[in-house]
Amino acid sequence: MRRLWLLALTMGFLPALGAELVVYTYDSFVSWGPARQIEQAFEAAHPGVDLVWVAPGDSSEMLARLLAERQTGGTPADVFLGIADTELARALDRGVFQPYDPALVPNLQHIPPELMFDPTGHVIPFDHGYVTFVYDAERLPEELVPRTLEDLTRPELAGKIILEDPRTSSPGLSFLIWTVVHFGEEGWEGFWRRLLPGVLTITKGWSEAYDMFLAEEAPLVLSYSTDTAYSWIEYGSLRYQVITPDGEAYHQIEGMGIVAGSDQVELAHAFLNLVIQREIQELFPTSQWMFPVNALAQLPEDFARYAVVPERPVSLAPQLIGERLEEWLNRWQRLLVGG
Missing domain, CATH: 3.40.190.10 (Periplasmic binding protein-like II)
Known part of the structure; x- marks a missing residue:
């Protein structure tokens, strides 16, 4: 066991024991959507990391909360999930997000260009409807x-x-x-x-x-x-x-981004990549009741028939x-x- 621990140290794979990744989102994503399955998958892939959802209101309310926190001294949020394309300009003008590194989000290759609604490279789509x-x-x-x-x-x-x-x-x-x-x-x-x-x-x-x-x-x-x-x-x-x-x-296209000032940038990128992974995206039609953005994701037969x-x-x-x-x-x- 000691050899494995030392190997992790030397190769940079030491798990972030006790770390938290705080994700602001909207209430229905947690109550209706795939939040629980995402949390389980993320924490299984990152032992010792606690994924924390903060979701007491609708997306616009949560964005207003994030803006207010940043203006008055800081926010615990590492990721904001649920910004609609209609509110993108407002968030970018206020410097809410830091640019993401496409190399750390390999599943981006499966998102059609027409759904990439932020040409500035700050926000990634995760569903649409x-x-x-x-x-x-x-x-x-x-x-x-x-x-x-x-x-x-x-x-x-x-x-x-x-x-x-x-x-x-x-x-x-x-x-x-x-x-x-x-x-x-x-x-x-x-x-x-x-x-x-x-x-x-x-x-x-x-x-x-x-x-x-x-x-x-x-x-x-x-x-x-x-x-x-x-x-x-x-x-x-x-x-x-x-x-x-x-x-x-x-x-409506919904996106997610890494909050400017987050000290969990690597974990945040891993979260973004997980959410647009095919297996997670295939949860969206019958939990979030939205269309997935990953072109590889298959739609359930009845969803495809009636959506x-x-x-x-x-x-x-x-x-x-x-x-x-x-x-x-x-x-x-x-x-x-x-x-």
Whole structure:
């Protein structure tokens, strides 16, 4: 045993006994997603290292927390997992991430170029999906199912829609940007003026919104295009149906990066590489209910059958979002208070 220990010392393989890798993420990644399996795999590969998840809120809330901690003296976070492409520019402007070393993340070779949404080399994608609306087919009559975004403003749907706040929720922000793209600079505020009076509630995050939907508080919720697959695989039912209004849904790519100032850079790279490993990526469709980014990952048959890919995915360049986001949020907030 002593010979093995000395060999580890001389070759630089000494395990980081008692080390921690702190990963900030969002609540549903831990409660719904593959966090437990990732933790088990990572700790098995790195004996003596404790992987610690910190996830009390939605992704936008967690990013705000990270920004605040860095501004007031420092953060324990080594990795942030869950930054949406819609918030990339904001994070880069604040210097949240340090560049990753591609040589230490060999599984990057399996990610298609079109999903690599950060050309600066700070953030790596780990999953992607489509933000859209989902309805409860047992509680919403077929004639009331909205087929266009404008249909959401129909008086018959008043009190039947749950949204998420774009200031604190990444799907909420994706929807706001979707409306800007769809209606244009001259039209999106008018759409929201017509929409807001009929909305039942706007929650801080997706988890709260979806829990309300499952509790039958409203038959329409802003969620993801994989929810029919979820309904079938989890319950053997097609009760929860995906809508792609006007054939659209917002294409959301989620990324992860090493927090600037982390003293666990090697472990952080190992974590990034593990998350995009094929075996881990194949957990995402039926735990995270998102599409994997690793092209080698196989989709479960029922997921592939029922997960919806919209005819016309909507997206906007992160740089453009960064330039206009604060203005859009301010204008949306004025609408919320009746302005």
